[in-house]
Amino acid sequence: MLHIFHDYLHAKFPITEQEFALIEQVAIQRRLRKRQYLLQEGDVWKYDAFVCKGLMRTYRVDDKGQEHIIQFCPENWWTGDRQSYVTGEPARYNIEAYEDSEVILIPKADFREIRMKIPALNNFIFDLLERSFIALQNRVNSNIMHTAEEKYAQFLKTYPDMSNRVPLHMIASFLGITPETLSRVRSHQLKK
Amino acid sequence: MLHIFHDYLHAKFPITEQEFALIEQVAIQRRLRKRQYLLQEGDVWKYDAFVCKGLMRTYRVDDKGQEHIIQFCPENWWTGDRQSYVTGEPARYNIEAYEDSEVILIPKADFREIRMKIPALNNFIFDLLERSFIALQNRVNSNIMHTAEEKYAQFLKTYPDMSNRVPLHMIASFLGITPETLSRVRSHQLKK
DNA sequence: TTACAGCCTTGACATTTGTCAAGGTTTTTT
DNA sequence: AAAAAACCTTGACAAATGTCAAGGCTGTAA
Incomplete structure (x- = not known):
């Protein structure tokens, strides 16, 4: 799992093996089965997390029990x-594996130290x-500025592969x- | 105008006078009358801009000529x-003074250099x-996750002073x- | 295999929001 | 002061979206 992270970082900025070793020392590797949680509402989130493999979703539940998806996070994000x-407040979000996944967790304090030691990493994270x-x-x-139909069209353009990996009702939630509205929007688009 | 920026930075993190002098050397002071533009769609934006006084609005115009406000930016933001x-692409946004304003512009390249020289500044900008x-x-x-009414209520909570400084149709645009919908939402809220 | 759960669609209807037009008030400009 | 522009509201109606209920399809579990 670490080699994926290693390759990712190398592709993004120049990093020596000594520097990567610093990260390796504190990295926590976690495997998640579909439907396992990385974070549950109410807990405090204290990591920087890189997804090596799989797909995570971040969502929130409103007063009526409705889920709202804030983010899809596939491998390499x-x-x-x-x-x-940042604030230390309990999380309002849940982060759940939607596919079997592999995630690297770096504790906040460690990551901060390492960022200070490796300016190129710090700049990269800033970017x-x-x-x-x-x-x-x-x-x-x-x-x-957009209607449901335009938002869906833009979603397809922005995240072309995501539409094959998640069910439509989750895309609707994200949008x-x-x-039902998404279903109608789609059948309407087919007619064109 | 510079002293406002000076005080702002001092309040945010420890900065020496020598360090501030670096900023002062490259800072461009600009006064804007209401309705003057800081940025127009199509131009490339190459600054970091701090508003010392006044109120700026960032908006975008859609195909139908409709304005959509992305951000209100009052003094000290x-x-x-x-x-x-970041990309060097022409801007899709317009930034316009909605009140007579005073703005400090720091050219991108200069700011980057200064950030590297002053780690505390770099960290602050990161935060x-x-x-x-x-x-x-x-x-x-x-x-x-919210209806028009809830979005407006949340706007009032999040930006309490903004509602006194900008007309309602701009708040509607921001939301x-x-x-018309905002007007109805408001009259509905009064009844409670 | 059968049963079940998850997913997607469709229809009927309700609600929300948008559009268009008009009028009144306030603010700005002349 | 007069005229013009900007702003807000309201009504009538249209369009978009949500809600509820039903049914079919598909893949998974028993």
Whole structure:
């Protein structure tokens, strides 16, 4: 599992083997079966998590018991609850494996130390956060200026492979529409 | 104008006068009258911008000519188009002064250099980005799980002073609803 | 195999939100 | 002061989306 992370980092910025060893020392490897949880609402999230394999979903449950998916996280992406991570508050999100997965966890304090020792890593993480920010902003955009149909079309364009990996009702949840509406939007698009 | 930025930074993290002088050397001070633009769609955004005074709005225009407000930025906040900044693409957003404003611009290349020279600044900017990310994520949340009425209630809670500074139709635009819907939501809330 | 659970679709109907048009008020400009 | 523009509200109606219920399909478990 670690070699995937190793290759990923090497592809992203120059990192020596000595530097990678620092990460290796503190990395926690975790295998998750489908439906196992990485984080449950109420717990405090204290890691940086890299998904080597599989697919995680982050969701939240509202007062009516409805699930709302905030993020899909496939292999080679990072996941976690940044709000809980930063503030120390209990998480409002659940993170669950939707496929059998392999995840590397790096405890917050360790990761901070290592980032300070490896400036290139620190810069990379900064870039990553910047890109996540941009992605989120585009999503807000999509939410406030598009109809259900346009949002779905944009989803397909932005995450083309995701549509094969998760059921439609989860895509609906991610988009903030009901499964019925998504179903109708789709049958409408077919007619074109 | 610079002293406001000076005080802001001092309040946020320890910074020496020598360090601040580095920033001062490259800082561009700009005064904007209401309705003047800081950025226009199509231009490339190359600054980090701190608002000392006033209020900026970032918005986008869709195919039908409709404006959609992405961000309000009052004094003591940072603004800009991060997508254009990071990728070098032409901006899709407009940034306009909604009140007479004073803004400090720091060119991207200079800011990067200074951040590398002042680790505490770099860490602070990282924290800031992290918090912006969290705020955006909460907004996505609100968008996908709430009705117009709930979104407005949450807006009032999250940005209590903003409701006194901008007209209602701009709040509607920010929330992704029509002014008429907002008006009805408000009259409905009064009845409670 | 049978039974079951999860998933997707469809129809009928309710609710929410958008659109268009009008009017009144306030603010800004001339 | 007068005129114009911006802003907010309201009504009537249309369109989009949600809710509820039913049914069929598919893959998995017993």
